[in-house]
Amino acid sequence: MTGDDPREERTEPRSDGGAAGADNEGSSTPRADGGTVDDIALDPWGSSSVSDYRKLFEEFGIEEFDEVLEEVPNPHYLMRRGVIFGHRDYRPVARALRNDEPAAVLSGFMPTGDPHIGHKLVFDEIIWHQQQGADAYALIADLEANSARGMSWAEIDEHARDYLLSLLALGFDPEEGELYRQSTNRELQDLAFELGADANFSEFQSIYGFDGETDVSHMQSVVTQMADILYPQLEEPKPTVIPVGPDQDPHVRLARDLAERMRFFKVSEAYASFELEPEERDLVVEFYERLEPADFDDDTLRCVHVAEALEETPLSKIDVAADVLSSVLTKLNEAGMEPIRPRTRFFDRRATDDAFDALIDAIDGEKRVYESHVDAFDIDLEAAEELAREVEVDNGGHGFQPPSSIYHRFMTGLTGGKMSSSIPASHISLLDDPEDGYDKVKAASTGGRETAEEHRELGGRADECPVYELYAYLLSGDDDEFAKRVYDECVGGERLCGDCKEQAAQLMQEFLEDHQEKREEVEELLEDADIELESPRRRE
């Protein structure tokens, strides 16, 4: 940077840089507890609280985004840089985008304050999916803002407008996509009511910590969010992604669960007429594969044969709990001479009689019909899933696919700590006066060293720097080279904080000027869009 003549030779940081955070995994050092710690120098796009994110993978089963990155067509820079760090079941969405098949994206915003640069991440994620061909939905969570945050309808209207203008200014196409507010969407509320019949209070208690003091409207806002998440599939089931912060993961998990509970049929692999638990099934499969039908009387492997073989096997060679073993034996012995034969099972969960009959008719090849399931012998699992969904949809069901999610990192506040809407200096609002934006960046804390000398010698701590984050999350836009250069120069000691912040502050000012100009340009687009900007509930 100008005026910053580095005295030393530029030290090449050990970073492989790379446009993608895809390298993070390979560059992590294993820990005794089986987890990994990101090697800071090798992780240009990481943030300081990586250990917390690791916990999300281990405790909640969120998967690492890097592992699906390769399957994503034209990945967004937030994906490439590891800002989007996690996902649940994103593969079906990536596949649909690759193959130009139907897919959807939906996220929601609680209009409790000004939209800020943290919200921009979500706007960008929605818009990117829309540009990749997905049906895009953005909603104003006004019921939630009213019930969970006590916002008045007038306040909600004011902020909702600001969110929507920024979303459109950043490139959302309202003619292709759909905007709505929860409170005026009748179809949504019908779906919420329907889903509510499958959720109960003790579940809310354990997921959200609700108790006897929790008001009912707050609970209603939860079922409303469940309906939001499944709303894109009302027309037809399709892979749907919900881009959110990891704080919303409990909602995603519940929605995935409810989607499953609504299904008419459950499809599974089976080996005989009775039901087996997954562990029991694995055991039967193991023996089914090991035993030769030719070794038995009429060349047929029967339930009793597997039971006998199990009983003859020393316990030490059977890798299941004693109760699993004994229940498998009971089931096999009860079935006696029934042959063991692989098959695909359609279990009737909540189908109407007509739907169950329609399913039976629709199954080709050999089939066997029982009281509450049908076994098919000539259909594989995948074809069976498809058929079950088709029959369900044709007979008045939704056929929901479990919704997928992607998670982005939270931005660090400009003053260190959390970025929070309630601390103005910690964030930059998309409505901030561009000069204030400039000033906030100039006043931000950094990962710089105590003195310039020390900084040149040791290099800056870009991974712990809110200003570097601004470059990676926003200011570099699609330009990976630039983001990498800023990082390398910083950790290499040649980029000092003063100039770095000056550059960032100018870029921020330009971004805000440009964004606010675009907001004015899309005013008309918003007026024409199909969303009520004034709540009918306002009383004033």
Ligand code: TRP
């Ligand atoms: N609960 C979200 C928030 O606090 C807002 C929201 C409502 C939402 N419905 C949604 C987010 C559906 C994603 C998908 O900001």
